[in-house]
Amino acid sequence: MARVCIDPGHGGYDPGAVGPTGLKEKDVVLDIALQTGKLLASAGLEVSFTRTSDRVLWSADERMDLVNRCRIANQTGADFFVSIHCNSANNPDAHGTETYYCSRSDRGAIVARLIQEELVKTLGLRDRQTKEGNYYVLRETVMPAVLTEIAFINNQQEEQLLARPDFRVKVAQAISGVLVKYFGAGSRGGEPEHSEPQLVINGRVVTNVPSCLIDGKTYVELRSLVSNLGGEVRWDEMTKTIIVEL
Template sequence: MLILLDPGHGPFTAGKRSPDGRLREYHVNAAIAKFVKEALCGVADCQLTTTGEKDVPLWERSQLANHLKADLFVSIHANAYGSNWNAVSGIETYVAPRASKQSHIVAKAVQAQLVKSTGRLDRGVKTGNFHVLTRTKMPAILVEVGFMTNRVECDLLLSEEYQRKCAMAIVAAICATL
């Protein structure tokens, strides 16, 4: 089984950071993806869509997933609401509008595990017309592990302990559904 992990965005993508600049979204996403990959070693073959040396366009990410014939595509993100600090918070997981049954099963499991493991607000499983969800040919989800525009969640996202909690929740859900 091949799972393609996508640390969403890239290290140089403009605007993908906390209001104070302490958090760059890619670095959080990449850390969580690395922990997921390590934890799934021996259970599944895991690859990353990017090494972090450059920003990889969305079309390249979906094309890679399709070329490799991945069994599951998991895009990991930190959310934002506007560009200033605010009270919006929580975890949400997305599937494509016409997602497969397996995408929904994995998304619901990941959402539930993340909320249980982190204690953050459950914003639910939602549909999104995101390129990496609509252009991949396998079950695919996009998970938002917290808001970098919320001071509390920004601090959590910066902590290795929280990053590991998110990773282990994703791993537990994947193992339970696949």
Template sequence: MHPVAKSLARFVVVIVLLCLFSVGIPLEAAPSSKPLAGRVIVIDPGHGGDDPGAVGCHGIVEKDVAMEISRRVAGVLRDAGARVVLTRDGDREPAGAGGSGGGRIQAHDLARRVELANKCGAHIFLSIHLNHFSEPDEYGAQVFYQVGSQESRKLAEAIQVELNRNLIDSGRQALAGDFYVCRNSRIPAVIVEVGFLSHEEESRRLTDPAYQERAARVILQGVVNYFQGNKEVKQHG
């Protein structure tokens, strides 16, 4: 190659590289902005209808707070690319694909919620709750999973790590137990107790929209970490 042509070629390469770096485009493929694309996630706002759940400080009702947080979790999961199915919409069942539904939630409708999760081809099941205890100094978020379910344990631990790191660190760890919705789900299922309504300060935070949004994003990160660490979990077609 002629020396002038070689110098010109080098100049062009330098200009291209400078343009790439100036607009912030990495030379390697950028990570997906939709890390949950192709995932189907069921969110179960605890209680509802004629079942209020726990009643905490200042008359705060669990079913209402669980619904608000669940809606925020649904929003951030959808933004991350997931298809989200809610087991209830306010105090009523969500309408099905054929337009059915809309009935008032009954206190003992756990079987319907699990059936919905098992039939919709979901990858994971998240049941959102608020805790309550007789001792008012108990606080912090905690995730529970069905004893004997290794995948549910992995999901619970992934979310718990993020709750401790980025929401509130009370030293709590993911715990195994025996729960109807987890025991009867054919997919990894966990119960996320976002905090204690019986704790004066935490109960106020749990009704704060900004804190609810923060909790939702923390749960999102735990879910993303779970899927990224479990590449063998198959995508639904």
């Protein structure tokens, strides 16, 4: 049975970002995280949390805070780590949803994209895309990990949304929906917890290219695939273009 560790950002001594009316990030993300966990558990996945209340299990120290979150994820043997946050910027007009992954994890990148797509589809906020993020919790967790920034709590309109129970339900449904699809419902039994097709290139079984099957579509990590074919993938940041040379 797949295990997911959910990390509601901040908590206890650390309120996270605070909205114009005083809504605290730590309270919003805890509610969303608990609902996400409930949905995952009811679909048969095993769920652990870095915190389940406003109490954190560590002292008021930002570094120990992050170290402990990763320790919990790593010790529970989670297959996937999802950290839930609200965004904040100096610009009060900044808005939208974005999701981060760690560069070394192809699987993290795939799931980050699926979560981002689902959140954008469900919430209808601006698509700020998935991004590589050098966050401690993404770097120091040993399993694929994503960090999602649901919306900007410092933006007046988005703070209002984040305060709404129905909005939070939608977020939890979007995140849990993707993870259940990806890891497969544990209650269904079945050996492979998520469907991982075998890849054969020119008659050779290739095991170092992450791939998965979701809703009948096959996702294969492009860079590994192309390098197995002897080619090269480049990314042009300016034009957001993937350039494949074979």
